[in-house]
Amino acid sequence: MIQKKICMVGAFAVGKTSLVSRFVTSVFSERYLSTVGVKIDKKVVELDGAEVILVLWDLAGEDEFQAVQASYIRGSSGYLLVVDGTRQSTLDTAATIRERIVEEVGELPFVVVLNKSDLTEEWELGEEAIAKLTARGWTTVRTSAKTGAGVEEAFRLLTRAILAED
Amino acid sequence: MDPLPDPVRDLLRALQLPSDKVAYLEVDRAGVVAGCGGRLAAYGLDDAAPGRIATEVAPFLSGLLPLGDEPFDAAPIQLKSDSWAALHVLPGAEGGVWVVLLDCTDDARARQRVQQRGNERALARATRRERPRGASMSALYAHVVDCLGIAILVRTRDSRFCVETVPHWLESLLDGAQPGIIIDVVERFPFLETFLPDAESIWGDPIPGVETSGIWVEQLSGGVEIPLEAVATRSLSEKLLLLRIPWAEYEEKRELVTRARASKLEHDRLRKEIQKKEILLHCIVHDLATPLTGIKAAFDLLAKKGLPPEAVGLVEIGQRMCADQQRLILSILDTFAAELSSPTSGSLDPTRVADAVVVVRKVVDTFMPTATLRKISLAIAPSCRGGGPLRTAIDDASLERMLLNLTENALRHTPAGGAVILGVEAAGGELRFTVDDDGPGIPEDQVERLFEKFGQGSGRRGAIGLGLYFCRITAERWGGAIGHENRPAGGSRFWFRLPAWRDT
Numbered sequence: 001m002i003q004k005k006i007c008m009v010g011a012f013a014v015g016k017t018s019l020v021s022r023f024v025t026s027v028f029s030e031r032y033l034s035t036v037g038v039k040i041d042k043k044v045v046e047l048d049g050a051e052v053i054l055v056l057w058d059l060a061g062e063d064e065f066q067a068v069q070a071s072y073i074r075g076s077s078g079y080l081l082v083v084d085g086t087r088q089s090t091l092d093t094a095a096t097i098r099e100r101i102v103e104e105v106g107e108l109p110f111v112v113v114l115n116k117s118d119l120t121e122e123w124e125l126g127e128e129a130i131a132k133l134t135a136r137g138w139t140t141v142r143t144s145a146k147t148g149a150g151v152e153e154a155f156r157l158l159t160r161a162i163l164a165e166d
Numbered sequence: 167m168d169p170l171p172d173p174v175r176d177l178l179r180a181l182q183l184p185s186d187k188v189a190y191l192e193v194d195r196a197g198v199v200a201g202c203g204g205r206l207a208a209y210g211l212d213d214a215a216p217g218r219i220a221t222e223v224a225p226f227l228s229g230l231l232p233l234g235d236e237p238f239d240a241a242p243i244q245l246k247s248d249s250w251a252a253l254h255v256l257p258g259a260e261g262g263v264w265v266v267l268l269d270c271t272d273d274a275r276a277r278q279r280v281q282q283r284g285n286e287r288a289l290a291r292a293t294r295r296e297r298p299r300g301a302s303m304s305a306l307y308a309h310v311v312d313c314l315g316i317a318i319l320v321r322t323r324d325s326r327f328c329v330e331t332v333p334h335w336l337e338s339l340l341d342g343a344q345p346g347i348i349i350d351v352v353e354r355f356p357f358l359e360t361f362l363p364d365a366e367s368i369w370g371d372p373i374p375g376v377e378t379s380g381i382w383v384e385q386l387s388g389g390v391e392i393p394l395e396a397v398a399t400r401s402l403s404e405k406l407l408l409l410r411i412p413w414a415e416y417e418e419k420r421e422l423v424t425r426a427r428a429s430k431l432e433h434d435r436l437r438k439e440i441q442k443k444e445i446l447l448h449c450i451v452h453d454l455a456t457p458l459t460g461i462k463a464a465f466d467l468l469a470k471k472g473l474p475p476e477a478v479g480l481v482e483i484g485q486r487m488c489a490d491q492q493r494l495i496l497s498i499l500d501t502f503a504a505e506l507s508s509p510t511s512g513s514l515d516p517t518r519v520a521d522a523v524v525v526v527r528k529v530v531d532t533f534m535p536t537a538t539l540r541k542i543s544l545a546i547a548p549s550c551r552g553g554g555p556l557r558t559a560i561d562d563a564s565l566e567r568m569l570l571n572l573t574e575n576a577l578r579h580t581p582a583g584g585a586v587i588l589g590v591e592a593a594g595g596e597l598r599f600t601v602d603d604d605g606p607g608i609p610e611d612q613v614e615r616l617f618e619k620f621g622q623g624s625g626r627r628g629a630i631g632l633g634l635y636f637c638r639i640t641a642e643r644w645g646g647a648i649g650h651e652n653r654p655a656g657g658s659r660f661w662f663r664l665p666a667w668r669d670t
Contacts, residue, residue, distance in 0.1 A: 005356070005359075012427050013427055013431055032424065032427070032428060032431075033420070033424055034420055034423040034424040034427055035383075036381055036383075036393070036416055036419050036420045036423065037380055037381030037382045037383060037393065037416075038357055038380075038381070038382040038383065039382065039383040039391075040356055040357055040382065040383070040384075055356050057356075057357075061427075063427065063430075065422075065423050065426055065427070066423060069380070071360060072360055074359075074360050075359050075360060087434065122438075
């Protein structure tokens with residue numbers, strides 16, 4: 001069976017761990033608990049009749065207390081760049097992290113995940129900002145780890161992009 | 167004891183030694199004892215006598231004779247079980263030599279004791295190093311390793327790892343594995359994939375070192391998460407990978423980071439709440455301005471209608487109130503706009519870059535009628551008259567608004583006959599603006615809150631406390647600062663500094 005390493009990267013508290021938890025165990029917790037270091041999970045997905053083992057590396061979020069170690073991306077087939085749609089600043093952090101990844105390992109397939117789509121009242125990302133991402137050729141998916149909306153799609157889109165590279 | 171021969175006596179004198187423990191032999195060129203004396207028995211030279219072959223009487227002389235022209239000192243030698251002698255060989259007459267023996271038993275014994283202690287320490291160290299190989303120390307190490315919960319993995323020739331010790335947590339992670347099991351660590355712990363290249367450099371380095379992986383989290387069978395950390399090191403030829411659970415560091419770091427981030431999230435949430443309310447306030451203020459325009463137009467039209475004298479005064483009051491109200495609304499809206507915008511010098515349109523001198527002159531011109539009416543001298547400081555342009559990294563409209571605020575403030579508090587002076591100077595990559603007035607100054611207890619929103623003292627006439635706040639946030643947003651000082655001669659000096667503009 002094919003095995004692919006996927007990294008979850010983004011600013012702190014954007015919902016990386018929650019997305020993995022929703023994707024792997026269908027569980028969501030409102031409680032925020034910082035990830036320290038790296039947490040690794042696995043999930044087998046079926047795509048176009050083929051089974052792929054996704055090894056999910058959930059990296060600690062980026063902020064002034066912890067920086068994403070781009071070296072952890074080594075050996076990855078792709079990554080999910082997670083943004084909190086209710087915090088505009090997390091989009092800038094995501095862009096910075098992506099630059100570091102490109103510096104460290106070059107271009108890899110990635111999907112921009114605009115998480116917390118259930119919080120419509122607090123949503124900050126305008127259509128214009130999202131259109132700019134799309135214009136750069138970046139794939140974006142709105143997700144909610146809380147409701148599960150878009151989560152499966154995000155991982156599948158990335159897996160498909162990774163397999164297309166092979 | 168017979169009188170000593172001259173050469174022996176000279177030697178003793180030179181060495182400042184007593185003559186009571188000396189023995190000597192005079193040996194001729196043929197190696198035969200020509201003479202002897204002193205305490206020969208003390209050195210086991212009882213058989214020494216003229217005519218004897220020297221090396222037979224004193225075997226230690228073998229190889230030393232014949233001597234050249236230079237005297238010779240040998241290391242102390244033990245001639246009997248309880249005595250040591252320092253050996254001195256001196257040239258004698260006609261190719262012969264004097265062999266002089268001096269007692270050095272005390273010194274030799276002291277050196278022996280020091281040497282003995284050194285040897286014992288070295289032996290103890292060597293013994294300690296040897297111990298792990300012993301069965302009892304292996305048991306001790308196993309116990310310690312078990313207590314610490316460290317898993318020791320030794321790299322095999324095929325780049326897999328032999329698990330030497332299996333703490334209970336590893337047993338759970340490896341489904342009941344026993345010591346001696348060979349595993350592919352990357353398959354079991356994918357995290358180590360990125361660490362092993364770093365570990366390889368440590369294992370390949372001739373100087374022993376240590377490399378730590380950083381923390382990752384694994385899940386035990388019951389769903390319990392445990393943090394792990396790998397340490398790569400080398401012991402002789404063994405390439406070791408140690409796995410441990412850094413509970414304390416992990417918990418502490420997670421708690422601290424979680425708390426700090428939660429605080430930051432809460433701070434951001436509150437900031438957004440405040441911003442929402444300010445937007446609401448802005449909308450209200452904006453809506454107030456619309457009917458005001460109509461009211462003002464009505465007063466202006468009335469003023470042109472040829473009103474009776476008593477009505478003219480009332481219309482003028484209405485016009486003045488409208489103007490005050492408009493200024494107030496403009497001030498609030500300016501402040502709001504400054505709070506929301508976050509300009510950078512990089513985004514500044516070069517055609518909008520303010521020339522400080524031009525803006526200062528414009529502000530003085532604007533207020534000149536008011537100043538004249540109030541009999542206040544409004545002027546530009548001599549230091550900025552007639553100089554070239556002083557460009558600063560701020561747009562001209564913002565700079566003008568700041569100076570308008572400060573100048574209006576200064577004129578409001580300066581009594582008739584006083585002066586208000588505007589100045590600007592370049593210094594150290596910055597421009598420093600000053601507005602001096604002849605007002606009463608600011609009480610010390612009010613200075614701290616002066617630049618806060620609604621922070622002006624109750625004694626500040628006609629102000630609602632947004633002008634100085636606007637100036638502060640504008641200065642700070644453009645990379646500058648603002649301040650106040652009471653002038654020694656009386657009155658206030660408000661100053662602000664902004665970065666000078668640099669063409670890129």
